[in-house]
Amino acid sequence: MDDHRPSSPGDWPADLYAWTGGLALAVAISPARPPLAAAAGTLLLAAAVHSAVAWPVQLYRRRYEYASLAELRALVCTVAIAAVLLTALAPVPALIPLGGSAAALLAMVAVRWTRLARRPSSNGKMPVLIYGAGAAGHRLLRAMRHDPHCRYRAAGFLDDDPRKQRLRISGVPVLGGRSALRAALTTTAAQGVIFAVRNEDGALLRSLRSAVSELSGYFIKILPSLDDSLDIDEVRDVQLSDLLGRRQIETDLEAIGDYLTGRRVLVTGAGGSIGSELCRQLHRFGPAELMMLDRDESALHAVQLSIHGRALLDDPSLILADLRDADTIRRIFESRRPEVVFHAAALKHLTLLERHPAEALQTNVLGTLNVLEAAAATGVQRLVNISTDKAADPISVLGYSKRITERLTAHHGFLNVRFGNVLGSRGSVVTAFRAQIAEGGPVTVTDPDVTRYFMTIPEAVQLVIQAAAIGSGGEALVLDMGSPVRIADLARQLIGDASVDIVYTGLRPGEKLHEELFGPGETDVRPLHPLISHVAVPPLDPALALALRGDGAALTGAMADLCVVPDVVIAVPTLSAVRTS
Numbered sequence: 001m002d003d004h005r006p007s008s009p010g011d012w013p014a015d016l017y018a019w020t021g022g023l024a025l026a027v028a029i030s031p032a033r034p035p036l037a038a039a040a041g042t043l044l045l046a047a048a049v050h051s052a053v054a055w056p057v058q059l060y061r062r063r064y065e066y067a068s069l070a071e072l073r074a075l076v077c078t079v080a081i082a083a084v085l086l087t088a089l090a091p092v093p094a095l096i097p098l099g100g101s102a103a104a105l106l107a108m109v110a111v112r113w114t115r116l117a118r119r120p121s122s123n124g125k126m127p128v129l130i131y132g133a134g135a136a137g138h139r140l141l142r143a144m145r146h147d148p149h150c151r152y153r154a155a156g157f158l159d160d161d162p163r164k165q166r167l168r169i170s171g172v173p174v175l176g177g178r179s180a181l182r183a184a185l186t187t188t189a190a191q192g193v194i195f196a197v198r199n200e201d202g203a204l205l206r207s208l209r210s211a212v213s214e215l216s217g218y219f220i221k222i223l224p225s226l227d228d229s230l231d232i233d234e235v236r237d238v239q240l241s242d243l244l245g246r247r248q249i250e251t252d253l254e255a256i257g258d259y260l261t262g263r264r265v266l267v268t269g270a271g272g273s274i275g276s277e278l279c280r281q282l283h284r285f286g287p288a289e290l291m292m293l294d295r296d297e298s299a300l301h302a303v304q305l306s307i308h309g310r311a312l313l314d315d316p317s318l319i320l321a322d323l324r325d326a327d328t329i330r331r332i333f334e335s336r337r338p339e340v341v342f343h344a345a346a347l348k349h350l351t352l353l354e355r356h357p358a359e360a361l362q363t364n365v366l367g368t369l370n371v372l373e374a375a376a377a378t379g380v381q382r383l384v385n386i387s388t389d390k391a392a393d394p395i396s397v398l399g400y401s402k403r404i405t406e407r408l409t410a411h412h413g414f415l416n417v418r419f420g421n422v423l424g425s426r427g428s429v430v431t432a433f434r435a436q437i438a439e440g441g442p443v444t445v446t447d448p449d450v451t452r453y454f455m456t457i458p459e460a461v462q463l464v465i466q467a468a469a470i471g472s473g474g475e476a477l478v479l480d481m482g483s484p485v486r487i488a489d490l491a492r493q494l495i496g497d498a499s500v501d502i503v504y505t506g507l508r509p510g511e512k513l514h515e516e517l518f519g520p521g522e523t524d525v526r527p528l529h530p531l532i533s534h535v536a537v538p539p540l541d542p543a544l545a546l547a548l549r550g551d552g553a554a555l556t557g558a559m560a561d562l563c564v565v566p567d568v569v570i571a572v573p574t575l576s577a578v579r580t581s
Contacts, residue, residue, distance in 0.1 A: 012051070015108050019046045022104030026096045034092040042090040042097065046104075049082045049089075072109070079105045125153035127189055129181075131208060132196040133159035133167065133174050140196045141170060155188035181211050185218060192219035203483060206493070213496070256469050259340060259382060260285040266338035267292055268323065268371060269345030271299020273422060274386060276306065277461045278342050283307050291336055293319040294345070323367030326374075333374035341383040342464070343371050346402070350390065353397040354510045357559065358551040364401035365408070365545055365559075372412045373542070383414035384468045387476065389453060391418060392519040396510030400559040403519075406476055407540030407562075413473035416537060417464050420453030420481050420515060429487060433494050441500035443491045446507050450488070451514050453481035463531060470528045474539065478517050478524075480531040521565075538565045 023046060027039050034042075079101050086097035130137050137157060144150050157169060160177035167174045175184040184190065193212055195205055205222070212220040265282055269275040270292030276299070279292050294300050300318045305311035319336075321328050323345055346364050347353060353360045368385065375383050387406050390399035406416045423430055429452070436443045455463075460479065467477040491502055507513065518524060522535040540562060548558055 011112075012054075014111050015050065015104075016047050018104040018107035018111070019043070019050060019100070021107055022102070023096065023100035025103050026100035027092075029099075030093065030096055032093055034096070038091045042086065042092050045090055046082065046086055046097070046100070049085045050078060053078045053081045075108055076105065079108070126151050126191050127155035128152045129156050129158055129175070129184055129188065129190045129193045130154055130196050131158045131193050133157040133161070133164045133169060134197070137196045138169060140194065141172060152194070155190045156184055158184060158193070178208060178211060182215060185215065192221065195220060195222045206489065209493070216497070256465055257285055259469055260287055260465075262286065262288050263339045264289045264337060265291065265340045265342070266336070267342045267344060268294070269343070270294045271296045271303055272344060273457055274461060275342075275344040276303040277457045278344060278464065279303050280307055281458075281461050281465060282342075289317065289336075291317055291319055291338060293321055293332070295320065295322045323370055324362050326370040329370045330374045330377070333378045333380075337378060338375075339381050340468075341371070341375055341380050342386070342468070343368060343383060344386045346386070348388070348398065350396050350398045350510050351508050353401070354508075357397045357555045360397050360401040361548055361555065361559070364398075365404050365548070368405040369408055369542055369545060372408055372414065375414070376412050382468060383409070383412075384464065384471075385409040385414065385416045386464065387416045387418040389418060389420040389481075389515045389517050392516045392522070394560075394563055395512060397556055397559065398510070400556070400563055403563045404540060404545060404559060406537050408542060408545060410474040410537035411539035411542065415468065415471040415473060416476040417467045417471070417479065418476050418517070419455060419460055419463070419479040420517070421455070422460050423454055423456050430490070430494070433491055437495060437498060437500050442503040443495065443500055444503050444505050445488050445491055446505055446511060447513060448488050448504055449486070449513060450507070451484035451486050453484050453515055453517065455479070455481055466529065467532050470532065471534070474537055476535050476537045478533040478535060480533070481517060484514065
């Protein structure tokens with residue numbers, strides 16, 4: 001009997017009228033009618049007793065859902081206690097308060113049942129199936145019935161839990177699991193499916209979306225915000241990020257504020273996908289100064305515009321410089337004195353760097369070394385080097401260069417953060433796929449089985465900022481990327497109903513079939529945050545990096561040699577090793 005309206009003070013007068021009618025009926029049929037004054041006194045006493053008993057159980061203070069079993073129990077308890085007190089105190093025969101209370105209770109239930117039946121009509125609303133018969137699905141159903149402007153009507157539930165099969169939830173049947181999708185859509189005339197699962201499971205959503213897509217003419221939507229303030233207006237189309245199935249990130253705002261608020265913060269590569277989002281999120285923590293460094297003037301213009309809504313390029317927060325220029329980087333650190341540095345500048349296109357390893361050396365390795373040495377010389381308190389999963393057991397120039405920078409960062413006592421592909425970043429596979437689809441295809445995928453880890457830009461940056469609050473020098477913090485995603489499946493999701501072919505081109509030099517987040521000897525240890533792993537990084541003498549010369553295969557081999565660590569025991573970070581400054 002649950003529904004959409006909480007009980008309210010407006011029900012109190014109706015319940016007193018029910019007592020009036022119930023006692024009047026009991027007096028009328030009583031064989032020994034009491035005097036009028038006694039009957040009137042009993043009525044007034046009933047009103048007082050009912051109100052007094054209803055107050056401690058909060059019957060009229062919006063505690064119970066309207067016409068729910070919880071409200072019914074509270075109502076029965078109130079009337080029963082009132083009947084006992086009336087029997088003991090009223091100057092009338094005992095049968096009158098007992099009979100009157102029974103009649104009053106029936107009247108109260110009848111009033112609530114009548115109001116329950118007046119809920120908004122579902123006529124004309126679009127029938128849909130709700131996938132998920134748990135708590136989230138229950139609340140979605142109530143939200144549909146509560147909102148008179150909602151365009152959806154629940155025609156049935158789907159759930160793979162066999163314990164929920166053949167149940168009825170507020171009159172709506174559970175029709176089966178995913179295997180019953182086709183039959184349920186046909187028998188209910190539903191036009192689509194709304195995914196309502198509390199802990200969004202990317203693999204489950206991908207499977208369901210694929211099943212719905214195979215049945216042409218149906219839609220699938222998602223309600224990502226499944227909390228107590230659930231709003232049916234939030235139902236929307238499935239987005240690519242929903243298919244990743246990321247757990248909700250819990251950010252320790254107090255810890256972050258301690259090291260950012262009121263500090264001078266520098267971001268290198270501030271115009272890039274990660275760097276620009278870093279600047280936007282860091283700005284909200286109120287640093288004393290946010291310095292944004294990049295060699296791309298147009299990118300600096302764009303990030304300033306995104307933060308301040310204007311971009312006159314006359315703000316000293318914008319720093320136009322190249323990491324390769326060691327003297328310039330040193331002067332910037334000496335004059336601006338940053339306290340916290342996020343190093344996000346790098347060359348990142350794997351295939352291009354395979355052909356130009358000297359460029360990876362100059363920017364990724366020596367450019368990073370310039371930043372590290374300037375930071376160490378000027379007393380930077382905290383530096384975070386943004387790394388990549390390509391640095392875990394690397395086989396490419398990009399991977400070699402980033403692994404070397406991890407080791408150089410560890411040598412200087414600073415912190416690395418490692419994660420995989422970022423959805424929507426410049427040059428990402430998603431961007432390429434969308435461009436190919438817009439041109440009518442084909443979409444090119446290297447291998448049918450190739451997989452990659454993915455994160456959205458905001459969640460990657462949020463975890464980077466969180467990692468910097470808990471990491472220690474000499475570590476690489478590895479962000480939880482969820483489950484790897486098949487690139488071919490990703491391409492199919494983006495193609496949707498479009499008539500576009502997929503062409504497999506084969507893995508290119510330096511590419512892995514499956515990326516790794518941990519290298520040899522590294523273990524997944526999460527002492528401080530459920531989504532952040534700590535691994536130790538063996539330091540590398542900068543002189544060895546400075547000795548790298550040449551280009552082509554010889555340079556690539558020399559970089560690969562610097563990634564090999566002798567068989568030594570590396571201590572796993574512990575809670576006591578975490579920097580608290």
